[in-house]
Amino acid sequence: MSTLRIAEIFGPTIQGEGALIGLPTVFVRAGGCDYRCRWCDSLHAVDNAHRHGWTPMETRHVWAKVRELSGEVPLTVSLSGGNPAIQPFRALIETGKPEGYRFAMETQGSVARDWFDLLDMLVLSPKPPSSGETVDWARFEECLEAAGPARCVLKIVVFDEEDYLWAKAAAARFPTLPLYLQPGNHTPPPPEALDAAIDMEGILQRMRWLVDRTAEDRWFAPHILPQLHVLLWGNRRGV
Ligand SMILES: C[S@@+](CC[C@H](N)C(=O)[O-])C[C@H]1O[C@@H](n2cnc3c(N)ncnc32)[C@H](O)[C@@H]1O
Ligand SMILES: Nc1nc2[nH]cc(C(=O)O)c2c(=O)[nH]1
Ligand code: SF4
Ligand SMILES: [Mg+2]
Numbered sequence: 001m002s003t004l005r006i007a008e009i010f011g012p013t014i015q016g017e018g019a020l021i022g023l024p025t026v027f028v029r030a031g032g033c034d035y036r037c038r039w040c041d042s043l044h045a046v047d048n049a050h051r052h053g054w055t056p057m058e059t060r061h062v063w064a065k066v067r068e069l070s071g072e073v074p075l076t077v078s079l080s081g082g083n084p085a086i087q088p089f090r091a092l093i094e095t096g097k098p099e100g101y102r103f104a105m106e107t108q109g110s111v112a113r114d115w116f117d118l119l120d121m122l123v124l125s126p127k128p129p130s131s132g133e134t135v136d137w138a139r140f141e142e143c144l145e146a147a148g149p150a151r152c153v154l155k156i157v158v159f160d161e162e163d164y165l166w167a168k169a170a171a172a173r174f175p176t177l178p179l180y181l182q183p184g185n186h187t188p189p190p191p192e193a194l195d196a197a198i199d200m201e202g203i204l205q206r207m208r209w210l211v212d213r214t215a216e217d218r219w220f221a222p223h224i225l226p227q228l229h230v231l232l233w234g235n236r237r238g239v
Contacts, residue, residue: 109125123155184203
């Protein structure tokens with residue numbers, strides 16, 4: 001069986017973002033990312049300075065931890081990171097599905113894998129200008145095709161007007177995909193200070209602005225949702 005580079009495994013908590021918001025979930029966070037978004041809220045799973053905290057784990061040990069955390073009651077497992085697409089997750093999904101567990105994955109859409117079609121949901125989160133990254137749309141479409149469009153949703157983080165206009169154009173490329181807009185959280189603390197206070201008023205202000213902005217444009221396609229776990233627990237790790 002394969003070895004996975006794991007930053008953390010935690011839960012059950014609620015899925016705080018997007019299409020499955022509120023659903024009890026165990027998170028498996030892989031270490032390592034091919035992007036460096038300026039505002040990444042999970043730098044402890046991205047920045048090489050923190051790789052000493054990433055553990056190579058055999059798939060069966062990762063699976064044992066998920067079963068332990070869930071009390072062996074099947075639930076939704078969210079694979080995140082870092083970019084989980086970099087890791088060989090096929091065996092974990094193939095182990096969990098026959099037991100009744102469901103699998104969702106969060107990725108920016110930069111690396112496609114042939115096992116994406118085993119997922120119940122692929123959350124594709126292309127990065128807007130404020131991230132400092134540039135989307136390779138050919139790669140992104142490979143991810144969409146690998147999963148099959150029926151399994152995919154789009155989730156776009158928006159910090160400002162430039163991001164908003166970019167999100168509108170990006171969404172127009174994929175008019176049939178369910179769409180989620182998420183206000184950005186401006187205060188990713190250093191990983192060693194994850195309990196640090198967040199800019200709650202800033203997040204809520206951007207949330208209200210997004211509601212008004214879409215209404216003004218009569219753009220009624222997106223669901224607009226804040227990161228519920230951030231509202232509840234700030235940037236605390238493990239929730
Ligand atoms: C930490 S990323 C990991 C998965 C993958 N690398 C990705 O970006 O989709 C999980 C989700 O958190 C979002 N995210 C990261 N930092 C954020 C921030 N500061 N504010 C709002 N959302 C953020 C990402 O856009 C992504 O949808
Ligand atoms: N509760 C909770 N919901 C989340 N949704 C996406 C997360 C992520 O970091 O990928 C996340 C997370 O870290 N915690
Ligand atoms: S792609 Fe995701 S994990 Fe990687 S730096 Fe950006 S937000 Fe963070
Ligand atoms: Mg997060």
